Amino acid sequence: MGHERSGAFAPGRVNLIGEHTDYNQGLALPFAIDAGVTVLAEAFGPAPAGEARLEAQASDLGESDEFALADPPATDGWRAFVHGVVAELARDGFPLVGARLQISGGLPFGAGLSSSAALEVALCLALADLGSRVAPTRAKVPERIEIARLCARVENDWVGARTGLLDQLASLYGAPDTALCIDFSTLEIDPVPLRLEGWRLVLLDSGEHHVHASSGYNERRAECAEACRLMGVESLRQASAEATERLPEPLRRRAGHVRGENERVHLAVAALRADDLAALGALLDASHESLRDNFEVSTPAVEAAVERLRATGASGARLVGGGFGGSVLGLFAPDVPSPDGVREVRPGAGAHLLAL
Numbered sequence: 001m002g003h004e005r006s007g008a009f010a011p012g013r014v015n016l017i018g019e020h021t022d023y024n025q026g027l028a029l030p031f032a033i034d035a036g037v038t039v040l041a042e043a044f045g046p047a048p049a050g051e052a053r054l055e056a057q058a059s060d061l062g063e064s065d066e067f068a069l070a071d072p073p074a075t076d077g078w079r080a081f082v083h084g085v086v087a088e089l090a091r092d093g094f095p096l097v098g099a100r101l102q103i104s105g106g107l108p109f110g111a112g113l114s115s116s117a118a119l120e121v122a123l124c125l126a127l128a129d130l131g132s133r134v135a136p137t138r139a140k141v142p143e144r145i146e147i148a149r150l151c152a153r154v155e156n157d158w159v160g161a162r163t164g165l166l167d168q169l170a171s172l173y174g175a176p177d178t179a180l181c182i183d184f185s186t187l188e189i190d191p192v193p194l195r196l197e198g199w200r201l202v203l204l205d206s207g208e209h210h211v212h213a214s215s216g217y218n219e220r221r222a223e224c225a226e227a228c229r230l231m232g233v234e235s236l237r238q239a240s241a242e243a244t245e246r247l248p249e250p251l252r253r254r255a256g257h258v259r260g261e262n263e264r265v266h267l268a269v270a271a272l273r274a275d276d277l278a279a280l281g282a283l284l285d286a287s288h289e290s291l292r293d294n295f296e297v298s299t300p301a302v303e304a305a306v307e308r309l310r311a312t313g314a315s316g317a318r319l320v321g322g323g324f325g326g327s328v329l330g331l332f333a334p335d336v337p338s339p340d341g342v343r344e345v346r347p348g349a350g351a352h353l354l355a356l
């Protein structure tokens with residue numbers, strides 16, 4: 001009999017609208033895309049207590065890693081995600097077994113498609129499933145919401161990016177032809193039909209690579225927290241328009257962006273339910289303006305990419321994800337051809353175990 005095997009796929013995501021709202025208990029409207037990360041795991045035979053090891057190969061990068069399961073050291077790059085997922089699963093009491101992992105996928109890193117959430121979620125699902133098959137306790141694979149929280153801890157504590165839950169929830173709950181309206185104050189997820197009917201959503205790489213841990217992302221988060229402190233509210237979701245207007249700059253514009261963006265998510269959901277994609281396009285433009293002028297997370301390379309999409313006839317275009325580089329999203333009407341060099345994205349299935 002061969003060794004136990006397990007495998008999982010987790011998709012990247014594109015956020016249609018609702019940017020920098022997740023850690024402010026606001027609203028967002030992401031969808032899982034039809035590309036992501038696959039992790040195959042094969043258990044080694046039994047090892048003496050405390051000596052089990054994990055080996056990982058990142059096929060796309062041609063790199064590998066190896067460490068003791070009982071004590072993953074702090075590290076960086078893609079290895080930090082593997083070490084962090086192992087450590088956090090162990091911390092939550094999920095049994096782990098020594099294994100060889102193979103990681104592959106077609107998602108570019110740092111392009112704003114959330115390759116990191118796809119990697120964390122696929123690792124978490126594959127390792128938890130393998131552990132539940134091999135370990136005598138037959139522990140269950142964690143619930144999706146638990147996986148999302150665990151993966152967010154990996155980002156926060158192992159990678160150093162204070163990101164919210166947007167990317168993980170989109171990867172875990174995505175479904176074909178569906179966007180997810182997520183309310184981060186309750187973690188309620190409302191599926192919204194995303195019927196494109198000949199319209200196309202495309203991504204254009206700005207050519208600028210971004211890393212949340214070292215970009216202005218953490219600084220923006222700190223500014224939002226400071227705005228809350230000054231207004232005496234727990235999150236920007238509770239901030240009134242009047243209190244926001246009285247904030248000193250740049251906090252007034254930061255909080256103003258979040259309030260406006262929550263409203264745009266409501267309007268985008270209504271537009272999708274009415275199959276009014278032209279209205280969605282106008283909202284994408286408005287979101288971009290606010291991210292550029294109020295939240296100040298755009299860069300000249302991102303602006304050039306947005307301009308290029310608009311000049312080639314996009315009905316709307318905006319930066320996606322944290323900003324400071326990465327890809328921009330454009331919406332094209334059925335009769336307008338997409339420009340060269342873009343990647344079309346479609347709403348695809350959420351993360352799942354593979355039948356091996």
Ligand code: GLA
Pocket residue numbers: 015018019020021022023114163164165166167321322323
């Ligand atoms: C990144 C983070 C998310 C979210 C977005 C901005 O993608 O990982 O948690 O904050 O930026 O909306």
